Amino acid sequence: MNYQKELDRLLGGIPAGKNSLLLHCCCAPCSSYCLEYLREYFRITVFFFNPNITEQAEYDKRAAEEKRLIALYNEQAQSGNFDGMHSTGAAQRIEIIEGRYCPQDFFEMARGYEQCREGGERCLRCYEQRLRETAKTAAHGKFDFFTTTLSISPLKNAEALNEIGGRLAEEYGVPFLHSDFKKKNGYKRSIELSARFGLYRQDYCGCVYSKAERERKKAECRKQI
Numbered sequence: 001m002n003y004q005k006e007l008d009r010l011l012g013g014i015p016a017g018k019n020s021l022l023l024h025c026c027c028a029p030c031s032s033y034c035l036e037y038l039r040e041y042f043r044i045t046v047f048f049f050n051p052n053i054t055e056q057a058e059y060d061k062r063a064a065e066e067k068r069l070i071a072l073y074n075e076q077a078q079s080g081n082f083d084g085m086h087s088t089g090a091a092q093r094i095e096i097i098e099g100r101y102c103p104q105d106f107f108e109m110a111r112g113y114e115q116c117r118e119g120g121e122r123c124l125r126c127y128e129q130r131l132r133e134t135a136k137t138a139a140h141g142k143f144d145f146f147t148t149t150l151s152i153s154p155l156k157n158a159e160a161l162n163e164i165g166g167r168l169a170e171e172y173g174v175p176f177l178h179s180d181f182k183k184k185n186g187y188k189r190s191i192e193l194s195a196r197f198g199l200y201r202q203d204y205c206g207c208v209y210s211k212a213e214r215e216r217k218k219a220e221c222r223k224q225i
């Protein structure tokens with residue numbers, strides 16, 4: 001399925017600003033484009049739920065940066081000054097819910113899958129853990145839709161994310177917004193926006209295994225020089 005086309009079709013058929021969206025966000029850089037794009041259509045509440053981030057200090061840094069970005073976007077919406085942003089002026093205020101930080105739940109979920117490479121089975125389980133909590137929170141809060149920023153990363157499997165989202169939508173009774181945010185130059189735009197707002201961009205996904213994989217790759221590169 002072309003998830004971007006699916007999203008375009010849906011966005012073309014709903015009145016701007018009427019529907020609420022619970023948007024799972026993994027970090028500020030990935031949120032930057034998704035929020036710029038989706039705030040034109042939805043009343044967004046960001047759901048920052050990321051038990052995959054192993055270190056408390058790293059978690060705090062990413063959570064603080066997410067809040068800083070939202071405050072910046074809310075200033076724009078309040079002042080009506082969208083200079084340099086892709087906006088029709090319809091963008092609305094964004095709210096945030098910070099989920100429970102529970103890295104022990106992540107480690108329980110990842111048990112037996114520690115050796116998987118990034119993108120493998122451990123990651124699929126990690127997507128589901130985060131999306132399940134998002135769907136549950138969306139149902140509880142009576143949101144019209146839920147989705148995640150995760151598909152913006154070239155390292156994330158959009159097909160798997162959309163399959164999981166669709167399955168959880170049926171289970172919790174809240175529609176999943178199908179998407180592949182890396183399309184339409186979404187990833188490139190997230191880099192531009194991150195530079196513009198000086199956002200902290202981590203160079204690994206979040207868990208201790210992705211950090212080790214990053215270190216391994218760096219060491220291999222050093223050897224080749």
Ligand code: SF4
Pocket residue numbers: 052053118119122123124126127205206207208209210
């Ligand atoms: S690499 Fe990223 S997606 Fe995969 S398990 Fe670790 S934190 Fe989750």
